[in-house]
Amino acid sequence: MCGHCGCDVPVVPRRIDLQRNLLERNDNQALLNRLHFSEHGLLAVNLMSAPGSGKTALLEELARRWPQRPLGVIVGDLATDNDARRLQQAGARAHQIRTGDLCHLEASQVALAFAQLEHSGMNLLVIENVGNLVCPAAFDLGESLRLVLFSVTEGEDKPLKYPGLFQRADAVVISKIDLAEAAGFDRQLALDNLQAVAPHAQLFETSARSGAGLAALLGWLQDALPS
């Protein structure tokens, strides 16, 4: 049948060339976000790690130390607004996104959250992604920098197991270094693995507990601020 009138002319399918990116809606929104952030003179950072690697703890310390301006944070979790409350207590302007069952943040969610964040006088916006080392890698949020964190208790081979995320990182933070000895962390092995998959990434080693390494990270972020 031809599909129109029920006659018996056989259907000959025709091929349409499309070459369309499946993430194009997200990528278009990310582009808008990027423009928007830049109009506001904001440095936007996408912070990603496995669940519990210490993203929020690091941002609490950053909020306490970030000079002169309030630190802006958009934070995504499957449920609860615990992280936003922790960050607000540390002095950040934080907005929580509850993603329900979504394993990553998308550009449209960030746009909505940003509209609800009082961003006057802010020069740094960190987007704490959902704890997940796979899915967030594919979704551009409109950030200028990608920061990937992994803690000394997660195993030295994290970068080899999740290369996608590490390969696209501008900087990698090894976190919880106060626990390195107790965890039997092989620092040289971790650095070798990082060097192998992310040779271009700037490296920081921090502890939110002791404050070690925070000044270096702070300085790097300040240098990256739009002039």
Added chain:
Amino acid sequence: MHELALIEELCLLAADSAAQQGATTIHSLQVRIGDRAGVDAAALQMAFAVLAQHPRWSGTKLELEVVTTRCFCPHCKQAFTPLDVIHLCPQCGSLSTHLLQGRELELVSMEVS
């Protein structure tokens, strides 16, 4: 994983394009996924099977082509296929950070009538 969300995105794109072309039936979708795109071909097929319970898609075949990672070595000015996740140039042994392919998530074409 977000395979279901990707499949929804794919179906939106396909339905839109079919409508623009005045097509009523989508016979097949040709989709290219990179092996570094963070999605699994089998999981994508499963997600599509869930959607294909809807009559709109029950006659549509999803054809996946997995694209292997290719890198570019700036020293040798040459493309190469890395052996694993470490992008070591087989010629000179330097690490490449320049990916030529492997992150595709693309609706390449479709067959309609």
